[in-house]
Amino acid sequence: MAVETVRHSEQLSVLERTQQVIKKALEHMGYAESFYELLKQPLRLMTVRIPIRMDDGSVRVFTGYRAQHNDAVGPTKGGIRFHPTVTPEEVSALSMWMSIKCGLTDLPYGGGKGGIQCDPRTMSAAELERLSRGYVRAISQIVGPTKDIPAPDVYTNAQMMAWMMDEYSRLREFDSPGFITGKPLVLGGSAGRESSTAKGVTIVLREAAKVAGVELSGAKVIIQGFGNAGGYLAKFLHDAGAKIVGISDAGGALYHPDGLDVDYLLEKRDAFGAVTHLFASAISNRELLVQACDILIPAAIENQITDENAADIQAKIVVEAANGPTTAKATEMLTSRGVLLVPDVLASAGGVVVSYFEWVQNNQGYYWSEAEIHQKLDHILVKAFRGVYQIALESKVDMRLAAYIAGLRKMAEAMRWRGWV
Numbered sequence: 001m002a003v004e005t006v007r008h009s010e011q012l013s014v015l016e017r018t019q020q021v022i023k024k025a026l027e028h029m030g031y032a033e034s035f036y037e038l039l040k041q042p043l044r045l046m047t048v049r050i051p052i053r054m055d056d057g058s059v060r061v062f063t064g065y066r067a068q069h070n071d072a073v074g075p076t077k078g079g080i081r082f083h084p085t086v087t088p089e090e091v092s093a094l095s096m097w098m099s100i101k102c103g104l105t106d107l108p109y110g111g112g113k114g115g116i117q118c119d120p121r122t123m124s125a126a127e128l129e130r131l132s133r134g135y136v137r138a139i140s141q142i143v144g145p146t147k148d149i150p151a152p153d154v155y156t157n158a159q160m161m162a163w164m165m166d167e168y169s170r171l172r173e174f175d176s177p178g179f180i181t182g183k184p185l186v187l188g189g190s191a192g193r194e195s196s197t198a199k200g201v202t203i204v205l206r207e208a209a210k211v212a213g214v215e216l217s218g219a220k221v222i223i224q225g226f227g228n229a230g231g232y233l234a235k236f237l238h239d240a241g242a243k244i245v246g247i248s249d250a251g252g253a254l255y256h257p258d259g260l261d262v263d264y265l266l267e268k269r270d271a272f273g274a275v276t277h278l279f280a281s282a283i284s285n286r287e288l289l290v291q292a293c294d295i296l297i298p299a300a301i302e303n304q305i306t307d308e309n310a311a312d313i314q315a316k317i318v319v320e321a322a323n324g325p326t327t328a329k330a331t332e333m334l335t336s337r338g339v340l341l342v343p344d345v346l347a348s349a350g351g352v353v354v355s356y357f358e359w360v361q362n363n364q365g366y367y368w369s370e371a372e373i374h375q376k377l378d379h380i381l382v383k384a385f386r387g388v389y390q391i392a393l394e395s396k397v398d399m400r401l402a403a404y405i406a407g408l409r410k411m412a413e414a415m416r417w418r419g420w421v
Contacts, residue, residue: 014302014324015093021328022096025404026412028395034421035412042067042095045088048138050116052130062131064116066139067095068148072414075146076112077102077352077359079153079182080135082128082160086115097323098352100345100407105384107356110411112148114139120155121272132160133167140171145178145363151355152182158194162187178362181355190358191370196377198232200350201321202240203378204342205295207385212317212340217241220293222255222315224248224285225300227273229321229348231266233299238262246288248300252276253288289313298325305330313339320344335398343400345407346388353380 012020019040026036050062065088068076078098091113098111116135120128142148152161161182168179177188185191192199209216221242223230226249234244244262246255249269254260254276269275276282289296289309296315298304302324305313310330318334319342320326326334326341334341354377361367368376384406392402415421 012328013089013093015089015096017324017328018093018096021401021404022408025401025408028397028401028405029409029412031412032421035415038415038421039070039096039099039408039411042069042092043071044068044142045092046139046142047088048135050131050134050138052127052134054127055124062116062118062134064114064135064138065091066114066142066148067091067112068142069095069099069111069113070411070415071110071148072418072420073102073110073411074108075110075144076148077107077109077151077355078112078114079151079351080114080116080156080160080164081154082116082118082120082131082156083154084117084119086117091115094323097345099411100404101349101352103407103410104346104388104403105349105353105380106410107352109149109352109356112150113153114150115153128160129163132163136164136167137171140168143168143179144172145176145359149178149355149359150180151351158182158184158189178359181358183358188358188362190354190361190373191368192373192377193354193358194228195232195236196354196373197229197321197348197351198236199374200353200377200381201229201233201297201299201319201347202236203350203381204347204385205237205297205317205319207382207389208317208319208340208342209295211389214294214316218243219295220245220257220259221295221297222246222288222291222293223297223299223321224253224288224304224325225273225298225322226265226269226275227299230297230299231269231273233297233321234262235266242295245293246291247275248285248288249274249276250300252282253285254279254282255288255291257292295319298322301325303327305334307333310334311337315339318342319347321348323348331398331400341399342385343403346384346399346403349384350377350381353377 094113102109183189243259290312299321307329310333
């Protein structure tokens with residue numbers, strides 16, 4: 001029976017796994033069942049159908065979603081992804097993760113998330129512009145600077161955010177830079193936004209290394225994923241003196257115990273972060289995860305560390321730069337072995353923190369330097385890490401549950417004060 005229970009747990013969807021941790025965190029804090037009933041799903045989930053004229057003259061209809069998890073604290077906030085596998089369950093779970101991120105970093109937001117089922121790699125720039133504008137028209141009634149603030153995510157970028165901001169401004173008939181973040185600098189974007197997720201990971205990793213007794217300079221690091229976040233991470237950590245011994249992309253992985261030439265690899269990768277196809281010595285992603293290292297950073301996709309390979313992970317610290325890369329059972333296994341696991345909702349919070357800075361700058365019409373952005377980001381994430389780590393120590397729970405406890409507390413109290421529960 002125990003074996004069957006574990007197997008079922010590993011097969012749960014990302015939404016179900018998120019609900020499990022939320023329930024456990026709320027129970028740990030002593031909140032009534034009604035709190036969980038309200039927080040286990042988004043308050044709103046909009047499905048839209050978007051007709052787009054393609055370059056060949058045909059009309060194609062795309063399906064999009066926008067989830068708003070909870071707005072008890074303030075407007076919801078979260079990215080928009082363009083990907084073939086986008087589902088309502090995925091955006092729902094991601095909106096809940098955004099709520100946790102905003103809560104544990106003490107931002108005045110709830111979580112939101114959106115997406116469109118499409119493959120932007122097969123679409124022209126003109127088609128992507130029409131799709132971006134069409135999505136904003138479809139969701140315009142439930143978003144805005146004081147309602148729900150979108151941002152870039154998987155396969156979306158500053159150009160798409162600019163199109164979306166322009167479309168929203170046309171609909172509302174006034175300039176609305178605070179409607180969306182991740183914009184180009186000339187349209188009210190923030191310095192440091194593009195690299196903010198990776199910068200946040202390096203700050204959190206620095207704090208984790210301190211408590212784990214690992215010297216970051218000279219530490220052997222494996223980074224699974226070499227796209228925007230993974231590439232910046234490799235560069236930041238390399239420049240900080242760490243030895244990047246492994247990297248990977250969708251096609252394979254590279255590993256060398258003496259370190260890789262990070263600058264060369266960054267120069268050679270293509271627009272989607274692919275570089276391993278250039279090397280005959282490439283290994284698989286699965287093989288990379290269990291190689292010798294001090295720090296392992298999954299920065300690609302979910303469900304990479306499971307009960308099948310967790311016992312073989314050699315790292316002292318695992319930092320989840322990707323969303324959901326470690327299953328519940330693997331989290332238990334790593335924690336029981338003394339591996340310090342820094343969960344995704346904490347490790348990747350740098351993006352939403354700097355998005356908050358961008359929104360604040362748009363609202364006040366005054367903009368900070370990149371140095372000021374980094375200083376403010378460092379202050380918020382150091383405080384967040386220490387708070388989560390303290391909860392883990394005092395309550396004798398793993399870092400993931402500690403992060404959810406920290407992230408849910410403010411939202412639960414806001415719901416109580418509003419009289420919702």
